[in-house]
Amino acid sequence: MTGIKPAVRPARPFFSSGPCAKRPGWTPEGLNGALLGRSHRSKPGKAKLKDAIERTRAMLRIPADYKVAIVPASDTGAVEMAMWSLLGPLPVDVFAWESFGEDWVTDTVKQLKLKDTQVFKADYGALPDLHQANPHHDTVFLWNGTTSGVRVPDGNWIAADRRGITICDATSAAFAMDLPWDRLDATTFSWQKVLGGEAAHGMLVLSPNAVARLEAYTPHWPMPKIFRMTKGGKLVEGIFEGETINTPSMLALEDYLDALGWAESAGGLDALMARADRNLGVLAAWVKTSGWADFLAGDTRIRSNTSVCLKIVDPWFAALDADRKAEAAKRLASLLEKEGVALDIGAYRSAPPGLRIWCGATVDAADLEALTPWLDWAWSQVKAG
């Protein structure tokens, strides 16, 4: 550890967990082809929306018989649309191990007021026992807990012949982790995450079983227009072909198409996953030698390769009271921000004090390599100060 500032700064100090870094080489000129001032229901408007759907399907290897829609209100909109439309007929098992999972617990228990609900929880850094999921129940879970950096290791705990449907919030996993589509019935993500797109729109992927549920079951609660996917007991197919329920941002859409184009030219899903893995590797190598930082997720099998959450293990820090700990961690992140070497890397407000460094595909490993000496520098300043 040293008090001397490192000589090299990350070229792109963007390590926010959402909105995430734009793709390497992004410029506003990439949006020149946006269909601005035109109707999204015009022929070229609908063609662009359909193109986004079909290229997403191809990139994520979504089966041909699954439905893919662009929906309002980002990932939250997509998750709640799925929950409000699908939940009710069966008991529900909800898994939560950080704040976003807690949000879906609140939706299930306090908003939808589903009585027959089991909640399985774990603390920050751990995963609940996923094998508690009952295949005769519906299941709600996250593929990656963005605020704890803990992910689901695989889909083997989900029964292939389940009766219930699975609702999976995969917003910080899609495009960085392999998703087993045969185990996922309603999967959601947003443009602003791994591909570094803009906020406002989410995507919802439905399996044939989820579609069957939608057509067979009508919830007894009111259904806002922006959640409505069926009419007269039939799926509104247009929604899954680019006829969005309400008006999308054609500028955000163009940006998503630009991100997809970059991802395709970078080598597709395998290359995106490899980029995130490599980024995690840079931090893992540094953690080993840092002496003061460690992963919140102790078990490598469940460690996220996108939202990498670090705790502070320095004995000096451990001896501080909770307020001082929070203060020290805040100072660490703000020193790095002030130097312009890392923006937005403080741990999430309800997570243990520490750092959260986004490692998704749009981040360059070289920038993380340049960042790590700065982490040591900033920590030495916090301790000295």
Ligand SMILES: Cc1ncc(COP(=O)(O)O)c(C=O)c1O
């Ligand atoms: C796991 C998870 N779910 C939901 C959200 C909310 O996403 P959005 O703001 O795109 O609705 C986030 C955002 O960070 C997230 O990480």
